[in-house]
Amino acid sequence: MTEELKDIGPDRSLLLVDDDEAFVRRLAKAMDKRGFQSQTALSVAEGKSMALARPPAFAVVDLRLADGNGLDVVQTLHEQRPDCRVIVLTGYGAIATAVAAVKIGAIDYLSKPADANDITKALLEEGEDLPAPPENLMSADRVRWEHIQRVYEMCDRNVSETARRLSMHRRTLQRILAKRSPK
Known part of the structure; x- marks a missing residue:
């Protein structure tokens, strides 16, 4: 223990x-x-x-x-x-x-x-210490992917509505959603 x-x-x-x-x-x-x-x-x-x-x-x-x-x-x-x-x-x-x-x-x-x-x-952890900054920050591709995922969830997984809100073509969005998340 x-x-x-x-x-x-x-x-x-x-x-x-x-x-x-x-x-x-x-x-x-x-x-x-x-x-x-x-x-x-x-x-x-x-x-x-x-x-x-x-x-x-x-x-x-x-x-x-x-x-x-x-x-x-x-x-x-x-x-x-x-x-x-x-x-x-x-x-x-x-x-x-x-x-x-x-x-x-x-x-x-x-x-x-x-x-x-x-x-x-x-x-x-009991203290009020601030956490250390992350050692390896997210890549720009990962930040973009996470933003798209958040908007997709906000739109209840509706691809057309998500594409409209992101000012993106629906097929482009579908290709992005079909891929694995970037590192």
């Missing part, structure tokens, strides 16, 4: 909510090795029911899930157990969602890819 967890107390329950089953399974295994007692959920509905049945001391919740918004799980967790330390994890970071997550009870907001060490540090 790590030294970090000795000071936390007896309740080391951790709820992991992510619709990527392989990722959440690997993360649960890694967090269990760090002394947490993990349980996993693959959807908003499953996460909320687990939060209502046995509110955990810690939680890591993905923002975008197949059946809805992970912020609904964060809100349920905060209502059931105000002292629950919740981290919101997402591949689609935006200032507006980060602010919303913190307002409803999240203590931090991490963008993917985040490993178990980053998550453990964020869950256990």
Whole structure:
């Protein structure tokens, strides 16, 4: 067991909510090795029911899930157990969602890819220290791709509406959306 967890107390329950089953399974295994007692959920509905049945001391919740918004799980967790330390994890970071997550009870907001060490540090961090600037910044292509993804989501995944808002031809947008994200 790590030294970090000795000071936390007896309740080391951790709820992991992510619709990527392989990722959440690997993360649960890694967090269990760090002394947490993990349980996993693959959807908003499953996460909320687990939060209502046995509110955990810690939680890591993905923002975008197949059946809805992970912020609904964060809100349920905060209502059931105000002292629950919740981290919101997402591949689609935006200032507006980060602010919303913190307002409803999240203590931090991490963008993917985040490993178990980053998550453990964020869950256990008590200080008010500002985070260090990122070592490797996103490329211009990655920033463009993420902006397109945000607008696409805002338009409820409607390609024609997204193309109109971005002043882009619909076919060009379809080709961009079909490609993998740039590094």
